[in-house]
Amino acid sequence: MSSTVLRLGLWIILLVVAMYVLQQTFEDAPFVDFFAPAMLEKALVLGGLLVAGGIVLRLLERGAKAVTKNRCVVCKTPIEHGAIYCRNHLRRVLSRDDEITHMTRVRKE
Ligand SMILES: [Zn+2]
Numbered sequence: 001m002s003s004t005v006l007r008l009g010l011w012i013i014l015l016v017v018a019m020y021v022l023q024q025t026f027e028d029a030p031f032v033d034f035f036a037p038a039m040l041e042k043a044l045v046l047g048g049l050l051v052a053g054g055i056v057l058r059l060l061e062r063g064a065k066a067v068t069k070n071r072c073v074v075c076k077t078p079i080e081h082g083a084i085y086c087r088n089h090l091r092r093v094l095s096r097d098d099e100i101t102h103m104t105r106v107r108k109e
Contacts, residue, residue: 002057009050016044 019040070079072086079086085093 002054002061004054005050005057006054009047009052009054012043012047012050016040016047019043 023037023040070081070083071077072079072089073084074089075086077086083090
């Protein structure tokens with residue numbers, strides 16, 4: 001969502017710059033009236049607002065993600081979405097599993 005708004009704002013600014021260049025290049029051409037400075041200014045403001053809004057949205061989205069982040073069951077360290085343990089504890093749990101299966105195998109033999 002935020003990246004769409006941000007991209008739209010950047011595109012509008014890019015178009016305004018392109019129109020401005022066209023206007024400066026073909027000052028006497030009849031179609032230049034279409035790119036009136038007042039209109040370009042409005043479009044530039046709109047683009048700027050969209051970019052600013054996109055940045056704010058992105059920050060909010062990041063903040064929301066940080067708030068809903070999972071925490072390690074053991075040490076409460078923030079971890080990836082869907083994970084149960086942090087890297088250290090996950091490794092410890094996995095190696096403990098390995099030891100258990102290894103031990104049972106040895107016992108059976
Ligand atoms: Zn942990």
